[in-house]
Amino acid sequence: MKTVVTLPAWFPSRKVRNSVVDEDSQKKLTKGRVLLLSGKLKQKILKQEVFETEEEYLKRADREVLGHGLLRVAAAADMRVSSWLVETEGDLFSERFKASIDTEKHEIIKYLYEDKAISGEELSRELGEDILLKFHFVNKLELRRKRLLNSRDSNVLRDRSGLKNVLAIRYTEVPDVLKQRKFVLYQGWILGTVESLLSVIKKRFEHQLSDRISQIGEQLDGNPLLEKMSANILGYLEDSETKALINPRYESLGIDHIELDGSVEHNLLILPPCLQELIHKVNATGYLTHWERFQLGIFLKVTGMPIDEQLRYWYNKAVDNVGMTFEEFTNRAGYIIRHIYGMEEGKIDYTMPSCKTIQDKMYCTFKHNSIQNVTKMISEIIDLIKKPALKESRTVIARSIVASTYQFEANKACKYFYSFITGDLSSNPPVISHPLQYLRMAKEKGVIFELNMAPIGEPVNLDDEDSLPDEITDTTTKKSIDAIKDKDTEKIADKTSEQVTLEEESR
């Protein structure tokens, strides 16, 4: 059950009294929030240089929260605004949180963590031992002084005000912190003062905001009202004054465009693994999440696909356009595509996002895929290699890919995947930080596998004799395909399972 909390007026995720905003007000509210996030207004407010009555304060707080809500809608359609918003809102949150009184802090923590964070006092009661004393958050002298002040005849401490504000967060909520061992861990709770845990709390706030923006993004396509609102707000952000405040970072490597020889589907094997998977996914299911669509859409654009062709691409692939003509589709659901090409308000010429942004918001093979699936994917490719020496060298690299995935080092895993696919073993290739970097390197190097390899996730067409890799002479694989042809299904199912278990626990 969700805990009922009363959030401070400035907290951007709280509900406002009147949330109906007409178009005229939208511009004011949006700009107001941008000023607050980036400009001098922030300093004035934080330093409490603005003098106002409580009613005035509440009205201003409502306007701030509404402005934040509008920016979230814009951010759902524009990745760069999203990155900027999450970062600056995180900073503002951090400053305001620090300046808040203890009860407000506790309300916010309850909102962010629900019952996964409690005070040190509450934990002490729950565990039946004084946690603050046990881990020296309070020293004995201080405690004795308090005891004397509270009750001269008793050891019972009634008032602990003034003592350090200790917070306990469940270990499941902070896996990164757990790794660092920076805080006391006791009975599954990370213990620290609220001040020392500020960066952890801020990260949680940013994470929730990012999730909320993604949720809005999911609702954006096919919702004309939201689309119009996001287009309007992005338009407001485009005037020179506001744009300078937002200062979106253009993420590129000095290359923002790579022409492919032929369609992306003809070049599948040299594409970064994330894009290969997305193309396969859209082919197989006709559906991608909001940010995945964005990721593939920009990639198709920067590799030379014109807008009409891309609109046609999505029309043909999508499953949610049944009964819709191409024109209807273009008008109703093509918003994101037009937006990517700068055809909507904002007129932003999008460049391909970096791996960092992709890992944060979109789809990265080695960040968002399960280890099992990564292992399976690699095993399937290895199984298609016929030459023992080549197979052996690729198996060594495959181990590095899997090991890096285990260590959550996605960029490194991608680098090894590049070596795995291209055979670039002579020199140490750089860690992959951008999909176009991968594409450029892979394009130059080429895929040297001596087989007609199917792209990731795409099964070999076993009915078509010609489509089978010529070089499948590896006995197990040949057996597998023969077995399928012989309809010996149980055997092949077992064999496939065996391939899956590259990293099998076999002790």
Added chain:
Amino acid sequence: MSKNPNQPPEQGQVSDPDQSIRSQPDSEQSPNSQVQPSGPLASSSKSQHPSNPMDQPQKSQQGQKTQQAKKAQTQKADSKVKFQPEITEEQLKTYYRDHFDTNLLWKVMDKGSFPRREFGFDRVGHFFTRNKSFANPSDLKEYMSIYATKAAYAGAIYADPVRTKTKKYNAFTIHDTEWMGRELIFDLDANDYDPVRQCDCKGRDVCEICWGLIQDAAVIMDETLRVDFGFKKLQWVFTGGRGYHCWVLDRETLTLSQEQRSGLVNYMQLIHDPGDGQRVEKITNSSVLLNERIVRLLTKRFVLESRPIVLEEIGIKKTARATMIRKLKEKNYKELIDIIPRKVTYEQFFEQMVKYRYARIDHKVTIDTRRLIRLPGSVHSHTGYVGQYIDNPESFFPEDAKHIQDITG
């Protein structure tokens, strides 16, 4: 030719030498390790800890002492677990049919989710297979006895029962159905200690000396999981091979994500690059519990059981070591700093101790939520030992485990 998967394998199928579990003798095995039909450790002594070389009866001369200690160490090193025994297909069938107690599975598995749990098998005369589930333990038992299972594995729980797809049966495999949960499992293997083992064991070999490392690791992990993480339900299992599995069965662990599991195992993992660099991570002052635990549980055995060269690496010479041992025997020290010679820093000593005696956890087993793990109670075909549930990992030795030869005759 198609084959009914429910039919037992034909007799002739085991004749393939590659598929047969009758293996060649282990070339790495010490010539002193006699392969006995019963299969347990050659040594008959069973103690909570391997006897300490320094605890041998006092001799008048120092040289005699050293000789005695060396002899004791050699004896322990010679008492290795026997590998690759002669196990027949019939013995495996008999074991699973007549002796495999499925009721014990409830020690680690939930009855309600049993039909949706994945299993995997390595069977005599067949390919390895996974994506199997069973309505009840009796079906599992029947399957394992029909197919003469060399190795059995348990996987995660899914939304539907899983089965390999066939032409007639379009079943759910683990990739077609939703993952629902998996117990939190830790794996301790003696071979992970190869760079620091002070006996002559390597790889799959285990003797009393290096088993002590596994015991130490289990003791530290058990306390860390109970105290630092607050877990209540831990089940230790001897894998039948060269180590332990620890199943954490608290309800909340079932749905932990890979990232959460990674955080958890990384909290406990202090040795990085276990194969090469042996880099020991520094512990901050905040990890007061872990720090104190390592010192309390490892110091004594580290000083007493390490070869002199291990301490000499950090500048603790023979006489200083003797003084440390004397202080340790007095049992009146409270801080590690009291027993370390002045020339050696606390950090140096602590790092060396962690490197040589601290737990080396195979993090992949813990993090991978779809991984198959050896089924407790199943036979380990390399050793013939039966995977066994154990209450006290500190006092268990592989020789305590049941061996299929003993069970089936």
